[in-house]
Amino acid sequence: xxxxxxxxxxxxxxxxxxxxxxxxxxxxxxxxxxxxxxxxxxxxxxxxxxxxxxxxxxxxxxxxxxxxxxxxxxxxxxxxxxxxxxxxxxxxxxxxxxxxxxxxxxxxxxxx
Amino acid sequence: xxxxxxxxxxxxxxxxxxxxxxxxxxxxxxxxxxxxxxxxxxxxxxxxxxxxxxxxxxxxxxxxxxxxxxxxxxxxxxxxxxxxxxxxxxxxxxxxxxxxxxxxxxxxxxxxxxx
Numbered sequence: 001x002x003x004x005x006x007x008x009x010x011x012x013x014x015x016x017x018x019x020x021x022x023x024x025x026x027x028x029x030x031x032x033x034x035x036x037x038x039x040x041x042x043x044x045x046x047x048x049x050x051x052x053x054x055x056x057x058x059x060x061x062x063x064x065x066x067x068x069x070x071x072x073x074x075x076x077x078x079x080x081x082x083x084x085x086x087x088x089x090x091x092x093x094x095x096x097x098x099x100x101x102x103x104x105x106x107x108x109x110x111x112x
Numbered sequence: 113x114x115x116x117x118x119x120x121x122x123x124x125x126x127x128x129x130x131x132x133x134x135x136x137x138x139x140x141x142x143x144x145x146x147x148x149x150x151x152x153x154x155x156x157x158x159x160x161x162x163x164x165x166x167x168x169x170x171x172x173x174x175x176x177x178x179x180x181x182x183x184x185x186x187x188x189x190x191x192x193x194x195x196x197x198x199x200x201x202x203x204x205x206x207x208x209x210x211x212x213x214x215x216x217x218x219x220x221x222x223x224x225x226x227x
Contacts, residue, residue: 031211090216093211
């Protein structure tokens with residue numbers, strides 16, 4: 001069974017601080033996606049990484065896919081209260097069948 | 113216009129009852145999904161339909177039965193509800209299969225509470 005482990009599960013920081021969320025597995029994924037979910041809403045896609053070692057930037061967010069395509073990280077620079085939410089990583093198995101394996105999520109709270 | 117809409121948003125019912133959740137997407141996507149999010153926010157796929165054909169059927173009790181009358185609709189019927197069915201159920205859609213270039217578009221969720 002493929003599993004994705006996210007850490008930390010909870011993070012409470014002050015505005016302006018930097019943080020990194022990790023998503024790890026012993027399995028290889030053909031791609032990895034990061035979603036953000038706000039209370040009462042469904043998750044919204046932030047980024048998809050496909051190539052091992054790939055780095056993508058979205059404003060203050062930097063996403064990296066591990067060289068072996070088994071892990072990923074999300075780094076936020078100078079966090080803002082608007083970054084508060086649940087961050088979910090999701091991996092697609094090789095021979096993609098459309099099934100995404102989700103991590104258990106990281107709840108981020110950024111205090112003003 | 114809401115891209116993926118599901119109804120009802122809240123559902124409170126007694127154990128043993130049967131209930132349905134409806135989902136519609138106006139994005140023209142060919143693949144639709146049902147996900148279950150538990151109290152710890154863990155999101156797990158239940159079913160997926162591609163062009164009305166069932167392509168993913170995870171280990172879900174057969175009390176859960178999805179139905180896709182057309183590409184734009186995917187409904188979920190649950191028989192004999194149990195306490196453990198309490199969760200938020202998300203409908204989602206994608207053009208092609210999720211992952212790689214396929215992005216999941218989620219509805220707002222339907223919170224089911226079984227008493």
